[in-house]
Amino acid sequence: MVEKKIKVLYIAGAGRSGTTLLDQYLGSSEGYFSVGEIKYLIPAGYGRDQRCSCGEKLKLCSVWGGLAEKLDGRVDFNKFATLFNRVMKRRQLIWQAFPIARGREYQNYLNDYKEMLSEIYLTLSEMIGDESIIVDSSKDPGYLSILAEIPNIEIYVLHCIRDPRGVAYSRKVAKLKTSLDYEEYMPTQSLIKALTLWVGVNVASSLVCSIKKIKNAKVNYERYASSERYIQESISSLGLPEPRLVENKVIHTCLGNPSKSAAFDADSLRGVDKRWASEASKLKMFLVKTILFPFYIFYGIRS
Numbered sequence: 001m002v003e004k005k006i007k008v009l010y011i012a013g014a015g016r017s018g019t020t021l022l023d024q025y026l027g028s029s030e031g032y033f034s035v036g037e038i039k040y041l042i043p044a045g046y047g048r049d050q051r052c053s054c055g056e057k058l059k060l061c062s063v064w065g066g067l068a069e070k071l072d073g074r075v076d077f078n079k080f081a082t083l084f085n086r087v088m089k090r091r092q093l094i095w096q097a098f099p100i101a102r103g104r105e106y107q108n109y110l111n112d113y114k115e116m117l118s119e120i121y122l123t124l125s126e127m128i129g130d131e132s133i134i135v136d137s138s139k140d141p142g143y144l145s146i147l148a149e150i151p152n153i154e155i156y157v158l159h160c161i162r163d164p165r166g167v168a169y170s171r172k173v174a175k176l177k178t179s180l181d182y183e184e185y186m187p188t189q190s191l192i193k194a195l196t197l198w199v200g201v202n203v204a205s206s207l208v209c210s211i212k213k214i215k216n217a218k219v220n221y222e223r224y225a226s227s228e229r230y231i232q233e234s235i236s237s238l239g240l241p242e243p244r245l246v247e248n249k250v251i252h253t254c255l256g257n258p259s260k261s262a263a264f265d266a267d268s269l270r271g272v273d274k275r276w277a278s279e280a281s282k283l284k285m286f287l288v289k290t291i292l293f294p295f296y297i298f299y300g301i302r303s
Contacts (some may be wrong), residue, residue, distance in 0.1 A: 005154035006125045009240065010144055011137040012205040013160035014198045016170035017133045018221035020256055022160060025231060027251040028264035029243035032135050033128045035252030039138035041120075042143040043081045045254050053188060053253040063127065063252040070123050071136075083113040088142065096142035097208055099149075110146070118150050133240060137256055141204035148212040152159050156238045157216035159205055161299040162291055165285045166221070169276030171206040195288065199295065215239070222302045 009026065011019050016157050034289045035041075036053070044050070045058050047070060052061040052259025059065050071077075086109045087096070095102045096109075102110070125134065138144075171194040187195070209216040224231045230241045245266060276285065289296065289303070296303070 002279070004130065004152070006121050006152055007133045008121065008147065008155045009116075009135050009235075009238075010131050010147065010155055011135065011170055012141065012144055012201075012209075012216075013158050014162070014167055014201045015139060016167045017162035018159045018168075018225055018273075019137050019160050020138060022158065022219070022224060022231065023135060023253065023256065024251055024264045025228075025245070025269065026135045026235075026243055028245055028249045029255065031132055031241050032243055033132045034135040034251055034253050035124070036256040037138045038120075038254055039140060039143045040255045043078050043084050045197075046077065047081065053251050053256075055229070058254060061252060064254055065121075067124055069121065070127070074123075075119050076167045080113070080116050087113050087146075088140075091143065093145075093204060096145045097204075097211055102245045114150050116144060117147070118152055121153060133203060137253075139201070140236055141201060141208045144205065144214070145208045145212060148208070148214055156240060157205075157209055157214050157215055159174070159209070160221060160224075161202065161218055161301060162221035163301050163303045164195055164198045164274050164295070165288050165303070167198050167278065168288065169280050170217055170273075174207065176231060191284065191288075192236045195292070199292070202295070202299070207240065214287060218299060220302060222272050224269075226269060226271055228266075228269050231269075245286050256297065270302055 009032070011023055013019055021182075023034050023036065026032045034085065040065070045064070050058055051057055052064055054061060056062075056065075059068060083093075087106065092106075095106055114275055119281070121134065125132070125167075128134075136147075144155070144157065168191050171189040172191075173188065208214070215238055217232045217237050219231070224234070228245075236242050245264070248263065295301070
């Protein structure tokens with residue numbers, strides 16, 4: 001008997017690349033269900049009693065509260081959080097991407113972690129309907145590599161690329177986390193750190209897709225932020241159903257950008273955020289493009 005595959009559309013790329021916009025557009029479309037950054041659901045979502053984009057606490061949300069109930073007795077949340085801390089460190093990317101580089105201890109931890117992940121995605125898929133495609137915007141290339149090894153997950157990737165100058169400018173701005181009941185801001189980053197992370201995450205995401213032979217499409221923020229048709233064509237190129245917006249569809253993203261909301265406004269696809277072009281240092285922005293010009297060519301960045 002052939003085991004039914006769970007289709008997961010994974011949004012990869014550096015943070016502040018417009019991934020939330022794309023995630024919410026897909027989550028508001030027929031046949032797609034956005035879960036946000038589900039990678040952090042158990043260690044940071046349930047663990048810190050955060051809120052779903054629908055406004056409810058995760059444990060009280062019809063989706064995430066229901067998932068927690070169904071997983072009770074099947075997935076040990078404390079053990080999962082421990083395994084997460086053992087296998088998901090950024091410095092372990094080589095181990096995550098290349099099984100041959102793993103030691104026995106790490107592989108054993110990873111096997112247990114993947115088994116629990118499989119149970120989570122399978123249970124969620126059953127809840128939302130087997131025909132719905134899960135949209136996972138966890139972005140982490142290491143997590144992507146691990147998901148690609150789970151036999152009952154059929155993974156596709158939308159690799160979101162944004163002009164690194166826009167990403168660096170955005171990372172200088174502190175954003176309030178709206179999923180918490182107390183005041184906490186997302187950390188800001190220096191120009192050098194933001195650009196280093198942009199290069200590292202995008203290159204790693206491209207390599208993981210190549211190594212794991214994952215079907216993927218590169219999408220440019222400077223195009224999809226104002227073109228629904230461009231998004232639809234990019235999705236179709238993966239062999240997935242063309243997304244069609246459903247009016248008033250409630251989105252249940254568990255974690256992610258503070259700008260996430262329960263409903264998607266189609267007017268959001270009306271233009272590109274280019275505040276950096278007028279507010280950032282012209283000299284610094286020129287130097288950034290000059291130094292990273294090969295990446296502009298490789299990723300087809302329009303600016």
